[in-house]
Amino acid sequence: MLPPACFIGVFLFPNVRSIISLLARPCRILLPCNPTIHFSVNACLMPVCQLDGAAVTTVEGIGNTKTRLHPVQERIAKANGSQCGFCTPGMVMSMYTLLRNKPKPSMEDIKETLAGNLCRCTGYRPIIDGYRTFCERNGNSCCMTNGSGPLESAENVRLSQDTDWPISLLYNCFIGLEEFMPLDPTQELIFPPELIRMAESAKPTTQRFRGERMTWISPVSLNELLQLKAQHPQAPIVMGNTNIGPDIKFKGVVHPIIISASRVRELFEVEHKPEGVCVGAGCSLSAVRSVLEKSVSSLPEEHTQTMAALLDQLGRVGGEQIRNVATLGGNIASAYPNSDLNPVLAAGRCSVLLLSKDGKREVLLNKEFFVGFGKTILKPEEILLSVFIPVSRKGEVVRAFRHAPRKENALATVNAGMRVWFEEGSNVVKEMSVYYGGVGPCTVSAEKTAQQVVGRSWNEETLCDAYKELVDDVTLGASAPGGKVMFRRSLTLSLLFKFYLHVLQHLKDTVHPPLLSVSTMHTYQENLSDILIFTCAQVTCVGQMICGVVADTKQHAKLAARALRISYEDLPDPIFTVEKHSFFLPQRKLEKGDVSRAFQEADQVHEGEIRLGGQEHFYMETQSMLVIPVGEEKEMKVFVSTQHPTMAQEAVAETLGIPSNRVSSHVKRVGGAFGGKVTKTSILVSLTALAAWRTGRPVRCVLERGEDMLITGARHPVLGKYKVGFMKDGRITAADVQYYANAGNTADESVLVAEKILLHMDNSYNIPNLRGQSSACKTNLPSNTAFRGFGVPQSMLVMENIINDVALILNRPAEEIREKNLYKEPSLTHYKMEFDPENLLRCWMECKEKSELEGRQLSIAQFNQQNRWKKRGISMIPIKYGIGFAEGFLNQAAALVHIYKDGSVLVSHGGTEMGQGIHTKLQQVASRELNVPLSLIHITETATSSVPNTCPSAASFGTDANGMAVKDACETLYKRLEPIRKQDPNGTWKSWISKAFFDKISLSATGYYRGQDLYMDWEKQEGLPYAYFTYAACCSEVELDCLTGEYRTIRTDLVADIGRSINPSIDIGQIEGAFMQGLGLYTMEELKFSPSGVLYTRGPGQYKIPAVCDVPLQFNVYLLSGSHNPHAIYSSKGIGEPTLFLGSSVFFALKEAVAAARSDSGLSGPFPLHSPATPERACSACSTRFTQMIPEAETGSARSWALELP
Missing domain, CATH: 3.30.365.10 (Aldehyde oxidase/xanthine dehydrogenase, molybdopterin binding domain)
Structure with missing residues (x-):
């Protein structure tokens, strides 16, 4: 029997994995709740009990390869929008839902629809291009952002100022619109007539679903709901299940009684009044958005300030699938500290109507309403019936602000709702409210700051006093949950300044004061010898496996695992960072030339360091395997998602003590891997095989997302320390670099990673005197492992940072220094491998030409001169990447x-x-x-x-x-x-x-x-470790908001030498997907560990990979023509890994933008900007007057919330 809180995803697909997340899910389903309304939901959150009377459509229901593909499926396939394929069902169902509701969508509609979907393989461009074909068309071309303009030819595409949707030169290159099956809305599935008849004939009654540990009650009237709440005051009310559901699913929380209010009509009523609009607490956020859009379009602008501010936030709360079920009342009552809506509702003088059996009361949403983390003044027996949103008054300005790790589908780091009311016809403040989220246990009121402004003119002097007050008014302790204390505090100041500028513009348009200027002056090993399946005595990291639980169902296994109690004795002084110098051997070294002498002869010598954080693989399909005992001869069939079937086979054989010929390993396809499904999968499959061996029954092991992230390790964080000698003309004559890779608690493949770091330390530069030392450091963190690039992205980032430092010291463009130091003729690498850099130079020069680098550099300099708080940067990066295994076998x-x-x-x-x-x-x-x-x-x-x-x-x-x-x-x-x-x-x-x-x-x-016969002799420091090199160059331009650190990638041009491509569509997909993964590595993906070594970022809610909104607004990929490669099949080249590093072009473009901001503050020369260049780090590096107002010493007064790795 299914438990009452069983999710529809478990009910429909009991043996199929989906991403476990509130915010991203490949298993989308479509719910038509009547013949004309359709909406998508997350199957992994929607309870079956809540679907009475609904028709559920899954991706299998709209089309398949056996009968006929639906146009939505066909177009993503023909546009090469599916690589591993694991995200494709979610993309398909999101788009299908949109087309059921709007057969001719705009690009903005598609953008919002796909915002809740994640993909790790494609880089999103082909998905966008495939679905772009459904847009309104003008002639034979597809619309762009505004739904009306035609797509220009590849030669003429340019980015307009207002474009916020990716375009590329590849759109429509491989397939024409005429090849697509037309979309015919009349041929879609109809709503089942029997459900319509059932709804019309059946009298609504209270439903009760009883399980072993929980009872689900669904009343149909408001009176019944109030009675139930009086009888069961501690029972939670469920609407969208976006709050209770994850607690049940991930934390094992049990509620004896759950009340579902989704059939209580009064909770969904909307009433428009002259004083404002009253919205039922049960209205979904999507419904609230529709209501407010109608009000904003029909009322005068001066009356819709609060409504417009709410609309700004509603478009960024979760994804479409979350907004379709999450409710306004639930958002308020949950009192989450990062709520995007509560600060705006509080600042906008909104109120709520609370109801119980004993009566009702109307309460303002203010600081008295929110009393703590997840707590409000709502009494246990009360329900939140409705929310009143008043019209704004003449002279009133309301704005909403939000900063998040990612533009879409991410919880806010800090948000704010701000309101100011002026005396009529003046700039004197009559009333002001400032509320923040993300800087306390609940929504926080900056009441003293607001009072500082009341009665004074709206000018810079007034706001300067307000900033000083705000520093003391809103505070955070150094160990505050979420970390980023200085950044969050500086954001409170920056967002207030943004509000000041918005209001200045409003006053200029209304009372026409003198224009106020804003001063810029303030401003591979083939064995698992060091790895234990289960640890027996000493646990060396959080996430190390101690035991496994085998049960008849997944639910029972989880319950049994939670029931285990393990006693630990803490060991002294665990090691988490590389500074402790605890190493796995051997340590490696490479050297050419006379480095010491070259330093003496150099015009200048500079020393520095850069840290690169780790990166979670975040493959869409988590570690998954099924082991089946077969026959009587000790045979085992292993069905496993792995990159290395033989290693899985040998691991099972070794664990069970049987020959390898008794074990067969089978891989149909893998839902993404990126290096993370080699050694780690073999450990897990050994455990699963052991369980199958002991029980004599088939055993399946599928990790949930949080388990996968905790157990399986990630890319190695690296610390690079360097010393560089160079001449006045920009020639680098010597470099000495030490690399420290955080390996974790076992060696895994870390020594091999450290070796590859050294082999690629030169990137594309001919430095005559070069020395490198590389160490894999043993720490008490989960063991890190292979990841796409295998140390190369870390190694090359250090070299490019050296180039960047030299350019800043010499006050020259970094591209000039790069070009001066490139390999230019047949040469030997620092490990004495001969190669010809002709195609490297061709990639560089062609990228320089295609990207119009020199002209754009001048335009960017002019832009930066004219803008104080927005800065642009551009950077062009080359790569020389060795293909093949240095271990010849x-x-x-x-x-x-x-x-x-x-x-x-x-x-x-x-x-x-x-x-x-x-x-x-x-x-x-x-x-x-x-x-x-x-x-x-x-x-x-x-x-x-x-x-x-x-x-x-x-x-x-x-x-x-x-x-x-x-x-x-x-x-x-x-x-x-x-x-x-x-x-x-x-x-x-x-x-x-x-x-x-x-x-x-x-x-x-x-x-x-x-x-x-590839090899590397580390004693002689020479070898032939690679079959050949793949070359590429990439130029990216960004625009940075100096107040918040937020940025957007305006344009990327990438030229790659991939020989004679066997399949250009596939190779371009690999190039784009790798670039986007690199963009995530260098600018947004951040693993956070507690001071005791516990991984905080265990899921997409905490760990952000790039989404659709992060694709460069213009993304152009070019394949180098006339290239040949005699060392690979049909003269092709490997391309899966090399272009990941080119995502660093965005990192260094950001660094250029930061340098421009620092210049306005009177700062010059090299400065630290570690990777990833998150908004926090970028904003801090800009060193604005707002970041300088936060006392740095305060953060050291208590234990930090998170470790600083590597």
Whole structure:
């Protein structure tokens, strides 16, 4: 029997994983609550009990490959908008819902619809381009931001000032609109007639659903609701389940009684009055938004100040799926400290009507209403019936402000609602309210600050006094939850200043005072030897596995795990950061030239450091596996989401003490991996196999998002300390760099990461005297592991920061210093590998030309001169990335190809499909070698029983190695068929295969690729660790808000040398996806650990990856023409990893913008800006008068809330 609080996602898909999150979910469902209203919800939050009378549509219901795809599915597929595919159902259902309600949407509609969806693979551009085709069209072109302008040709696309939606040169390049199936609203699913009849005939009655531990009650009248609340005052009222649901799901909270008020009509009533609008507390945020939009459009502007401010916030609360169910009353009553609406409601003089059996009372939403974290003055037996939003008065200005880690679908760091009322015809303040969220346990009133302003003229002198008062009025302790104490306090000042500027403009338009100026003067190892499945005696990090629980259902397993009680004895002095110098051996070193002498001869010498934080893989599909005992010979079938099937096979065999031939590892596809599904998956699959072995039954293990993030580690945080010598003309003559990588509590692959850091320390620069030392540091944090780039993104960031420092010291553009130091002729690397940088230089010069770098630098300088609080920056970054494994044995691959009598071909190979398109590319290889259509070729899975001894799909080498193996097998088969083709040159493929079978010619062949003899001799400090280099260059421009640290990427131009691409669509998708992942690494993704080593950021609510809103507004990708590569299949190049580092172009563009802001404050020269360059760090680095007003010493007065890594 299902528990009453069972979610529809569990009910419909009990064995299918979805992202566990309030804010992002691939399992979207569509709920038509009558024949004309449709809305999407999160299946993982919507209780089944709440769906009585609703029709639920899932992605399987709108179309499939067996019958017919829906246009929404077809367009995302044809636009190459699906890589690993795990996010695709969510994207499809979000867009499908929009089209059911609005068949011809605008780009703004699509933007809002997709804001609640996340993708880790594509970079979003192809998804946007695919769904752009549904927009209103003018002629044959698709609309842009405003829904009316045509998309220009690739050569003529330019960014307008008001554009806030990504455009690219790739739109419509590969497919034309005429190829798409038309959208016909008349052919959509109808609302089930039986549900309509049931709703019309049945008399509404109170529903009760009883479970073992919980009873769900759903009344139909207000009186019943009040009686239930009087009988069960502690029972929570559920509407959207966005607050109670996660507590039940993640924290195991049990409520004996839950009251669902979703059928009480009075809670949804809306009444428009001359004094304002009264909105039922049960109205969803989407419904409230519609109500306010109508009021704002019909009433004079002076009467809608509060309503307009609320609308600003409503568009950014959660995603569409959350807003469709979350209610206004729930938002108020939950009293969450970061609520975006409560500060505006409080500042705007709004009130609530509270009701109980004993009577009613109307209460203002003010500081007396919010009494603590999650607490209000609401009595246990009371309900919140409605919210009254008054019209604003003449001379009244209300504004809402919000700062969040991400523009869309993220909880606010700090928000504010501010109101000022002026005496008629003047700028004298009659009344003022200032409320903040995110700076206390609940919504906070800056009452003393507001009183400081009342009775005074609205000018800079008044506001300067207000700032001084605010510093003492709103305070935060150094150990305040959420950390970022100085930043949050400075934001309270910055947001007040923004309000001041808004009001100045309003006064200018109304009372025409003299224009007030704002002063700018204030202003790989193949074993798991050091890894334990379960720790027995000593726990060395939070997140280390102690035991596993096996049960008949997931719910029972979770209950049993929570019932465990483990006693710990704290060990002294745990190590969390790299400064303790606890190392895994060996430590590595590389050196060329005479570094010490070069420092003596340099014109200038500079020392500095940069820290790069870790990065969570955040694959859409968490670690997942199923192990099935088979037969009587101790055989185990392992179905696992892994990059390395053989490692999983060997881990199971070693754990169970059986030969590898008794274990078969199967991988159909992987829902994203990025390096995180190699060693970590093998540990988990060993545990799962042990459970299956002991019980003799199939056992499934699927980690929830929080568990996955806590247990499996991340990208290595790195500290880079450097000393650089350079000449006055910008030539770098010497560099000495020490790298410290935070490995965590086990070695894993950390030493290999430290090695690759050294091998790429030069990036693209020919520095004649270069020395590097790299160490993997042992700490008491969860063990870090491989991540896309494998140390290269950390290594190259240090080198680019060196370049940036030199440019700041010499007061020259960083691009000039970069170009002066690039490799320019055939050279030896610092490990004596020879290469020709011709294509590196071509990428650099072509990117420089395509991006119009020099002209835009002049425009940006002019923009920065004219703007004090908005600054722009531009940066161009090159990359030289080595492809292949330095451990030569990992570069081999094998394949098995069968041809069946009907002519169809089955290809098996050792690579795993995880969104990078390896199956598609290898089908193309087989098609080309056998000279048959792609339709005849199929790849079903990767299995160690078909292709043994596979190597990991990693290092951007999967297609190179496995492609050559497939090519070898197909060449063997094609050669066998040669006599038959000669005998019957006019025959068909099918006839040749039939003839071969009857002539007893084998139609199966294995293929093998030995790979190059790559190696690295660390004693001699020389080697050939890479097969070849992939080159690229990228230019990005950003605009920074110096008051808040928020930024937007205005434009990105990227030129990549990928040889002769086997599949340009796939490769461009990899380039864009890697770039966006790099943008996240360097500017927004931040892992936070408590001082005791507990990971805070365990889910999308706390950890922010890039979303649709973070895509550059103009994103242009160019493939270098005329490139050849004799070292890979068909002269192609690996591209999966290299362009991730190019996301740092946004980081360094931000640094240029920060430097411009610092210049206005009289500051020059190098300055620290660690990665990620979050708004907090960018704002602090700008060193505005507001950040300087916060006393820095205060943050050290108590224990910090979070560790500063690495």
